Amino acid sequence: MGIVQNFPFFSIMLCMVSGVVTSVLKPRAALMTTLFTIGSVLALSAGTLGMTLGLDEPYTFMMGHFPAPWGNEIRIGSLEALMATGLSAVLFVSLLAGHARLPSLVTLQKLNLYFIMMDLVMAATLVMIYTNDLFTAYVFIEIMTIASCALIIVRQHGHTLVAATRYMVMNLLASGLVLLGISMLYGITGHLLMEPLNQSVREIYESGTYREVLTVVIALITISLGIKSAMFPFHAWAPDAYSFAPALSSSVLSGIISKAYLFLLIKFLWRVIGIDIIQSQQIGSFLFYCGIGGMLVASVIAISQRDIRRMIAYSSVAQVGYVYIGIGMGTLAGLTAALFQMLAHSAAKSLLFISTGELTRVSGDHKRFHYLHGAGHRDVLAGIVFTFSAMSMVGIPFTGGFISKLQIALASMPFGGSIRALVLISLAISTLLNAVYFLHTVVSIYRKAPDIEYPRNERIPRHAAVALVISMLMTLYLGVGSGPIIRIIEAGIKMFA
Amino acid sequence: MLQMLYENLEQTVAVILFGIGFGILLLQRNLIRKIIGLNIMDTAVYLFLASMGYIHGRKAPIVVDGVTDTARYINPIPAGLVLTGIVVSVSFTAIMLALTIRLYRRYRTLDIDQIALLAKAEGD
Numbered sequence: 001m002g003i004v005q006n007f008p009f010f011s012i013m014l015c016m017v018s019g020v021v022t023s024v025l026k027p028r029a030a031l032m033t034t035l036f037t038i039g040s041v042l043a044l045s046a047g048t049l050g051m052t053l054g055l056d057e058p059y060t061f062m063m064g065h066f067p068a069p070w071g072n073e074i075r076i077g078s079l080e081a082l083m084a085t086g087l088s089a090v091l092f093v094s095l096l097a098g099h100a101r102l103p104s105l106v107t108l109q110k111l112n113l114y115f116i117m118m119d120l121v122m123a124a125t126l127v128m129i130y131t132n133d134l135f136t137a138y139v140f141i142e143i144m145t146i147a148s149c150a151l152i153i154v155r156q157h158g159h160t161l162v163a164a165t166r167y168m169v170m171n172l173l174a175s176g177l178v179l180l181g182i183s184m185l186y187g188i189t190g191h192l193l194m195e196p197l198n199q200s201v202r203e204i205y206e207s208g209t210y211r212e213v214l215t216v217v218i219a220l221i222t223i224s225l226g227i228k229s230a231m232f233p234f235h236a237w238a239p240d241a242y243s244f245a246p247a248l249s250s251s252v253l254s255g256i257i258s259k260a261y262l263f264l265l266i267k268f269l270w271r272v273i274g275i276d277i278i279q280s281q282q283i284g285s286f287l288f289y290c291g292i293g294g295m296l297v298a299s300v301i302a303i304s305q306r307d308i309r310r311m312i313a314y315s316s317v318a319q320v321g322y323v324y325i326g327i328g329m330g331t332l333a334g335l336t337a338a339l340f341q342m343l344a345h346s347a348a349k350s351l352l353f354i355s356t357g358e359l360t361r362v363s364g365d366h367k368r369f370h371y372l373h374g375a376g377h378r379d380v381l382a383g384i385v386f387t388f389s390a391m392s393m394v395g396i397p398f399t400g401g402f403i404s405k406l407q408i409a410l411a412s413m414p415f416g417g418s419i420r421a422l423v424l425i426s427l428a429i430s431t432l433l434n435a436v437y438f439l440h441t442v443v444s445i446y447r448k449a450p451d452i453e454y455p456r457n458e459r460i461p462r463h464a465a466v467a468l469v470i471s472m473l474m475t476l477y478l479g480v481g482s483g484p485i486i487r488i489i490e491a492g493i494k495m496f497a
Numbered sequence: 498m499l500q501m502l503y504e505n506l507e508q509t510v511a512v513i514l515f516g517i518g519f520g521i522l523l524l525q526r527n528l529i530r531k532i533i534g535l536n537i538m539d540t541a542v543y544l545f546l547a548s549m550g551y552i553h554g555r556k557a558p559i560v561v562d563g564v565t566d567t568a569r570y571i572n573p574i575p576a577g578l579v580l581t582g583i584v585v586s587v588s589f590t591a592i593m594l595a596l597t598i599r600l601y602r603r604y605r606t607l608d609i610d611q612i613a614l615l616a617k618a619e620g621d
Contacts, residue, residue, distance in 0.1 A: 135578060142585045146592055158603060158616035165596050172589060173522055176538045180515055183542055187549045
């Protein structure tokens with residue numbers, strides 16, 4: 001314990017302070033500050049993870065001078081520390097790999113503002129992972145929404161503005177729902193901290209007085225976090241936002257931001273309400289069928305896309321579907337699979353977006369498949385990275401995606417015949433569909449280039465190349481050395497709920 | 498049922514207002530109307546919170562004349578939540594208005610469907 005137990009608090013404050021400081025810095029200094037901040041968060045989170053692995057119980061950290069049930073708290077267990085470490089590692093590597101292309105999209109005077117948003121995304125992610133207070137979570141959901149909207153509109157283009165407006169409208173609807181849900185929950189329980197909330201939710205559920213209100217609250221908050229994390233059928237904002245934002249922003253939106261919302265949803269379902277109550281209200285099966293629907297429908301739509309970024313956007317919706325299947329099962333194995341899929345998808349998808357950014361850049365900023373022919377030869381590293389992360393998306397052995405599909409299949413085993421058959425069949429169909437569209441893309445980037453004069457571009461900077469290789473190794477590690485990660489997740493879940 | 502709705506009049510009104518705001522934000526095509534819908538929706542939640550926090554006959558929790566008996570005051574937390582919510586909704590309104598200004602300068606219309614068509618016509 002000792003000083004290490006302050007690390008989560010330090011990392012949150014560091015991001016907030018760095019966000020403020022960055023606003024007055026020159027672009028290069030701002031970049032360095034942000035890289036330093038997120039790197040430090042990574043180190044601090046890894047330290048926290050190491051410390052929590054030796055603990056049997058999670059600990060709470062009092063923020064301010066008021067003890068529970070009044071004050072604000074953060075709560076740290078090994079699951080929270082693992083998520084913080086994983087997501088900050090992905091954000092650090094994406095920023096390192098993707099920042100070199102920003103000056104061509106953002107005016108130089110405003111570049112430091114982009115890095116403020118990165119700091120805020122990191123801060124909000126950490127708060128959503130660690131907080132023990134539902135209203136604090138709400139405030140940081142809003143901070144995350146504003147930061148992610150800013151990450152999209154940084155590119156001055158008509159499409160981007162429209163996509164950002166759509167994104168904001170959907171997210172504002174979701175924010176309204178979550179605020180109303182939290183207000184109602186506060187009205188019937190009188191608490192905002194998660195442990196007392198859980199106690200009074202149980203009392204209410206057993207006495208049966210406000211059971212309908214409780215159902216409404218669960219539905220409001222679940223749907224709103226579903227909208228924000230691009231759950232099928234609430235994913236309407238995702239394709240535009242993911243495909244018109246800069247590559248780095250898309251990788252952060254899909255790799256970090258949607259994962260933070262998902263983790264908050266898991267906290268809400270398991271820690272605030274309790275999974276047995278969720279299952280008895282049929283919310284679990286709702287999420288389960290949304291997951292199955294997303295995985296199949298989004299994959300089919302992805303095949304019909306002629307634009308590489310939109311295809312990857314739909315693939316994100318399909319991959320989030322896997323997480324919802326795991327959550328919807330409501331079992332420990334299902335949750336383990338969902339959490340592992342969150343980490344694996346976060347690592348692979350950010351890589352996929354950044355390498356796609358490079359591939360389209362060497363093809364004259366065209367995103368249609370026709371123009372991308374031969375892009376894998378024009379930029380060898382981006383081609384390799386793309387192929388590798390596409391393999392993880394499809395679920396080829398030795399990649400993270402394979403293990404998460406395996407975990408989901410294993411988690412479905414204890415269920416009865418029809419659920420198990422449904423999961424296995426849809427997994428098989430979805431893998432096949434994934435293979436179809438990713439194979440098609442990989443083939444098309446290695447085909448002979450058409451007779452178009454492509455602009456000459458400078459190569460990927462060396463540090464970005466190193467970052468891409470590191471994140472490839474991360475995905476490889478999730479595929480080869482998944483044992484320890486899964487054990488940490490399992491131990492973390494025991495401390496978690 | 499009606500009796501219950503009448504007893505919780507403020508909450509009922511708040512939820513109806515929330516629905517109105519939600520509908521406007523979701524269905525109106527005009528961006529300014531969408532922003533107005535957003536504000537109605539948020540204000541409805543503040544009404545909901547404030548009405549829950551108020552107990553008839555009690556005072557705002559500011560200690561005057563040395564009265565410290567908690568039964569004389571209302572719970573300050575809902576008011577705190579409303580204040581936080583107002584800050585959040587102001588910043589959302591600001592960012593939506595900024596987006597609207599940019600879109601209007603570019604396309605000279607506030608209709609989001611028309612804007613989407615014009616943006617599509619612009620190409621990649």
